[in-house]
Amino acid sequence: MELDSLYQEVILDHYKHPQHKKLNPSYTAQVHHVNPSCGDEITLNVSMKDGVVESVSWDGVGCSISQASTSIASDLMIGKTLETALATVDAFSQLMSSKGNETGDENVLEDGVALAGVSKFPARIKCALLGWMAFKDAALQSGAN
């Protein structure tokens, strides 16, 4: 069924057991992003030290795709340099705009490749990107500080 390409097991797992979904009280930047068309909201904290992502934590409401995607993104970013982290976000954005024609590089995106199927469902791309864009925003703010 077409649906299975959207809702991979990995995604449903992250949805039921989201990673880093508890705001860390200390952070170098905090952002709040919303998806106005569906009402999804997310608050995301990033701590950067010496150009490296020390921690990512978040809280928010949203569909399985946005929750799982944010969970995957946070897990992936921790420990990366700012540069690598931003490149990873770019790789993910590109996967999302691939209209189902790319599978994604598992070495770069790890669990993120499970979201490849989202790119076939235009209305859900925003859901998948919410956490990644919030991270990017927070990371850039941290970097700039």
Next chain:
Amino acid sequence: MELDSLYQEVILDHYKHPQHKKLNPSYTAQVHHVNPSCGDEITLNVSMKDGVVESVSWDGVGCSISQASTSIASDLMIGKTLETALATVDAFSQLMSSKGNETGDENVLEDGVALAGVSKFPARIKCALLGWMAFKDAALQSGAN
């Protein structure tokens, strides 16, 4: 030709030689009416005495139909009681909305029946009514004074 039902000889005569087209400096009411969609404008003076239309005079710019119709109307109204004059206006309005199905009562409308054909040309009805409506407005104002 269909056009001939619109532009009767009588109309072209009134157009070339409009009656009472010179504003009488004394009046009991003066009105200014415009036809915003085509830019026709008319100023019309009425003098009423003892409930009778003593004089009607006017000036303005407009197409052959509006000029001729105003000429016809002014000539027709002079000497009539307010009541008869208003009834005549109503008879003319009714003729205009007849969609070409009425010829008009020559005893009541005199030269005005030449305008019967206008009722087949919806865009021109406003032209034909301009002077009559201005007269009605002015007559009612005079009557009220």
Next chain:
Amino acid sequence: MKSMFSPAEIRKDFPIFAKTMRGGNRLVYLDSGATSQKPRSVLDAERNFYELHNAAVHRGAHLLAEEASSEYEGARAVLAGFLNAEVDEVIFTKSATESLNAIAYSFGNAPANSKFSIKPGDRIVVSELEHHANLIPWQQLAKRTGAELVWFPIDGEGRIDLSKIDELITERTKVVALTHQSNVLGTIVPIEKIVEATHAVGALFVLDACQSAPHFKIDVKKLGVDFLAFSGHKALGPTGIGILWGRLDLLNHMEPFLTGGSMIESVTMTDATWAKAPKRFEAGVPNMAQAVGLAAAIKYLDALGMDNVAKHEKDLTGYALNQFANLDGVNVIGPKNNIDRGSVISFEITGIHPHDVGQVLDQYGIAVRTGHHCAWPLMRKLGLVGTTRASFYVYNDESDVDSLISAIDEAKKYFKV
């Protein structure tokens, strides 16, 4: 009744139902609350206008201009009949959103001494049920004028709580703007008492009829409201057309909202005066083909009979609510029976986000809407992030409800809840 009103027959008039949806399924369209589908007669009427009569209305002496004007004004007459209004009271806008903004801006543009002017300390009253289109324009008007925006709260069932009516509608109140039927919960607002209270303090009443005019008979004279707005696209009509109805004695004293061609009486470089309604509010070459298309939609509805339409939707809603009552872990938000409510059913499934519910239903050819439905404050008040909403219209029947119910079961299985 059943035999007279046949959604299966009606669907044959709507070309889109021939389409094959995801998974090879037929289209089960349960999103008429967002926009309705269009019968062939509407598409034909628009096309016919373009192919035979297209010209700028009210602006030419030529035959096409005459015909276009008579088609366009004929459409206005059809709409006037539909609402039991005077012909000159019917204004064509592009949407209900424009209609509602037009009223708000007209208030904002009014000179200080007019009936419409809003001063600091004046009050504008709305409700917690409002769609953004009947909320934000009033928020903005309040901000621009210094007026105070207040609102009717709702109770647990999503019905308007009238207990504080005397505190809300006071001598300071200038406008009361309410939805006739909630686009989220389906609740029909009992406006009689509120209209009375509004007029008792000399204020004006604006009705957002987006979710009512397409679904049951509206008689503006009986309702006694001052202004009313709805969108053509939710009433079987084309996109790009809305209705603004207002009482003629008010319209002719209001400041226009959009200015430009065809709405003037006279113009100089520095000044302009206005034509009477409806022209006063229809600046520019209007959406002529859409007006003609909407008139065809209204004729289609009139042929079905608005009372039959209402009865059909009430029965179908009753049927659906009964089915919903039997579902475990599924919660209808809003009135649980079909009394004083329209054919919009919002629900949540425990453990599945509305967006995911919608996605699974889509796999079965079922089109519903998910999210906050442009009524975000209402969602916040209900403590929800969103709902899944099924909304019915003339082409829906029990088979559609059955498809919905069984797909909800599949969604629960899929997400293991």
Next chain:
Amino acid sequence: MKSMFSPAEIRKDFPIFAKTMRGGNRLVYLDSGATSQKPRSVLDAERNFYELHNAAVHRGAHLLAEEASSEYEGARAVLAGFLNAEVDEVIFTKSATESLNAIAYSFGNAPANSKFSIKPGDRIVVSELEHHANLIPWQQLAKRTGAELVWFPIDGEGRIDLSKIDELITERTKVVALTHQSNVLGTIVPIEKIVEATHAVGALFVLDACQSAPHFKIDVKKLGVDFLAFSGHKALGPTGIGILWGRLDLLNHMEPFLTGGSMIESVTMTDATWAKAPKRFEAGVPNMAQAVGLAAAIKYLDALGMDNVAKHEKDLTGYALNQFANLDGVNVIGPKNNIDRGSVISFEITGIHPHDVGQVLDQYGIAVRTGHHCAWPLMRKLGLVGTTRASFYVYNDESDVDSLISAIDEAKKYFKV
């Protein structure tokens, strides 16, 4: 050229040319300045949208909503290409009139400290050539804000007189709003110098492209203007759709005009924040089918090639002006040759009122417009009560001009002048 560009072939794409007019004549449509006719591909595109993809854009998780969104956003991309604009800079309105009002209201709604705010003593500059749609909104803005409205005068040929540019565009000037081509006289306004002067004082330039965008290539980057407006219905597109183009850095700092659904970022009972452009300016369910129809019209024009369209109209105007020059008692108002002018020809016949001229032409199947053409101040300036206006487009050719010229002769005979 002639062989490549065949109006006779083009007419076959336009169903309305099959119609029989008064007196059994074929349609000689010379009123495209008011509204253009529509090719079959535009009508098909609209119908196709309704029959296969109709749903509310940006609002549903279902297949139809996805398809409708992609059709609608695809249309935006086509328009962006047409104007050489960024996709997010293209806003769908209902008409040029709405677009121009939207800009004026956005200025009016701007907070006091913003780039857009207009204060008493500030200046708004227009010209004597303007259509009411690019005059009255600015008059009203001036009245609401206490700003001063000033204007470029015109010379005897109907060209803008630039000699006072430094007195008009000063440090106090906030907006300069000009037509690109007069809808009455056909004069093309040389905007380069005026745009430069506008930007030199930090003001913003608004271009009314109603009579230019449909007729020659517009490149917003090259023009260097800040805002631009035109109507779809004059560019082979459907009624009920207009374009507002603005520079993205400006749009995202402007206050929206219409508020409601889909244009928000977040909403509470008392407050709202705005989405970015283009959504910020597209409140409510948009005119989706009309956007798709307009995109089809633009594709039709692109296939002809805008440079070919311009060349064709220039040649035809030249041909017509030559014919007019040979007519006794007929006076062309505006430029007498085809240099820096578009394909709109206004004329008067001594002794016959324009309305009567139009009526006689109608009898020969010729559709022209008569009156003040929504440019009443221009008429007053020219000392005219109105003109008769013939305007050409892609489907017109020399045979249409010939019909016009011989019908003018008939009119003179009929009225014995």
